[in-house]
Amino acid sequence: MTEQDVIRLVNEVFVDSFEIEKSRLVPEANIFMDLGLDSLDIVDLVVALQKKFGVTIRDDERVRTIRTLGDLQQFILTLKKEIGK
Amino acid sequence: MKRVAITGAGVITPLGNNVATLINGLEQGKNSTVYIPEWEKYKGLRSLVGAPAVLENEKLIPRQNRRSMGRLSIFAVQAAEQALRDANIPQDALSGGRLGCVIGSTMGSAESIAEAFETLLPDNDLSKLTSTKFFQCVSHTAALNVGQCLGITGTVMSTNAACASALQAIGTGYDLIRLGEQDIMLCGGAEGLHPTVVGSFDVLFATSTKFNQNPKATPRPFDAQRDGLVCGEGSGIVVLEDYDCAKKRGAKIYAEIIGFNSFGNGSHVSESSREAITACIKETLKRAQVSPQEIDYINAHATATIQGDKEEAAALREIFGANVPVSSLKGNLGHTLGASGAIELIASLMMMEKSIIYPTLNLTSPDKECQGINHIMQPLRKKINLLLKNCFAFGGINASLVCKKE
Structure with a gap:
């Protein structure tokens, strides 16, 4: 899976699950402030990403440092690389 | 005791999604029963007829409100919005603490409950459950969602007594206004059609089973050929109001509840x-x-x-x-x-x-x-x-x- 594939699939989750227009999905967008997700949405974001990428995120401490869409895309890329190893 | 007036009404029904369409359907003697082929897959389900409503315009409800709603809560919110408009209740009344809602249903969204178990049970894996499923499944889902979506800060309560739910809700709202605890109440009930609901009646031999090929001929209340009920869905919400307040503001009064x-x-x-x-x-x-x-x-x-x-x-x-x-x-x-x-x-x-x-x-x-x-x-x-x-x-x-x- 390429970096572009990961970005596209992460963005799909925001469009499909949270009805956010593609034009707003820029890497610097803050997930809370700019994209409007709240605590319940974060739970659903984790569920959707785990299903989409076949990864386990829920108990990963690194999730707490994620602020922007770009942070999240890079985190998923890192996870995929770790699985690849 | 204060007097209580009914000053607004809203509906989502198998005959249509507003009061005028409902009444038009009744005037024309329409029956809303249809054969539902998707239910053929359920072993032991003998009644394959239902009276569905049309789910429409749900995306007009903001996502952050809609995410906690199953089908029946969407119906309830849409009926409540109609009722508020019909009664011409000012927007600021919703958050004034003197307006509440009591809305019942047989149970939480049957569709959502089924989805939750279908997600959970195959692997006994809780991590696949979304955060808002709970709010769709709880027994007070209609009341909580109407309360949250409309910003109601007065009494928010649910009556869950199966087929008496809506009337108990109206009776409870009537009491709250009579006692002077609230001035305006949105009251009623909601229900979603789902094979698990039909099945609960079917196992008790309470459903109509002989008219699967002739659905318009059933149900037949009081008739010699009746063979059981046909499950439907929708929502009905009335606005109850302190009679004197309603008169004072010149509201249209459909009727007064007197007992x-x-x-x-x-x-x-x-x-x-x-x-x-x-x-x-x-x-x-x-x-x-x-x-x-x-x-x-x-x-x-x-x-x-x-x-x-x-x-x-x-x-x-x-x-x-x-x-x-x-x-x-x-x-x-x-x-x-x-x-x-x-x-x-x-x-x-x-x-x-x-x-x-x-x-x-x-x-x-x-x-x-x-x-x-x-x-x-x-x-x-x-x-x-x-x-x-x-x-x-x-x-x-x-x-x-x-x-x-x-």
Whole structure:
């Protein structure tokens, strides 16, 4: 899976699950402030990403440092690389 | 005690998604039962007919409100919004603490509950459950979602008494206003059609099973050929208001609620009891301070079950004899369960407004055990000053309400 594939699939989750227009999905967008997700949405974001990428995120401490869409895309890329190893 | 007026109404029903369409459907004698081929896959489900409503415009509800709603809560919010508009309630009343809502349903969204178990059980894996599924599944889902979506800060409460849910909700709102605890209440019920709900009646032999190939001929309340109920869905919400406040602001008043009662039968969870129904209605009339002969129209519960219809007919026969006109709207709407009390009350209020009684659709030959009451089998022009609405629920819970024309 390429970096572009990961970005596209992460963005799909925001469009499909949270009805956010593609034009707003820029890497610097803050997930809370700019994209409007709240605590319940974060739970659903984790569920959707785990299903989409076949990864386990829920108990990963690194999730707490994620602020922007770009942070999240890079985190998923890192996870995929770790699985690849 | 304060007086209580009904000043607004909203509906989502199998006959249409507003009051005008509902009444138009009743006027035209429409039946909303359809064959549902998707249910053929369920082993042991014999009733393959239902009365579905159309889910539409749901995306007009903001996502962050909609995410906690199953099908029935969406119906409830849409009906509540209609009712508020109809009553012309100002927006700021919603957050003033003097407006509340009591909305019931048989249970939480059946569709959402099924989805939750389908997600959870194959792998016994909780991590796949989304955060908002809980709010769709809880028994107070309709009330909580209407409260949250509309920003209601007064009383938010749920009555979950199966098919008596909506009438109990209206009765509870009536009490809250009578006691002066709230000024305006959004009250009613909601229900979603789902095979698990139909199945719960089917295993008790309470559903219609002989008309799968001829769905328009069922349900048949009070009829000799009736063979059970047809499940429907939707929502009905009324705006109840302090009568004096409503008069002061010049609101349109559909009717005044003058009596409500809900009694248990204390004898059987599923078998209707003519004695218990009689006791419930008599107490309602007593509270309303009206005699049986003063009632101009009875909107019956009559779902078309073999047992329930004859018990209700026996109770009506004992109290009212053959004088007071009786009809059931289940032949048009199916049984909208937790929503039925409100949807059918709203239809009855419109009959009161139009001075007409819509007949019991599919009643062509009253069962001998349902005779001795004044069955309305053709539209009847009649001035309605006082009406009685009945709802009877599994669990032996009965409820009745009396409304007086303004």
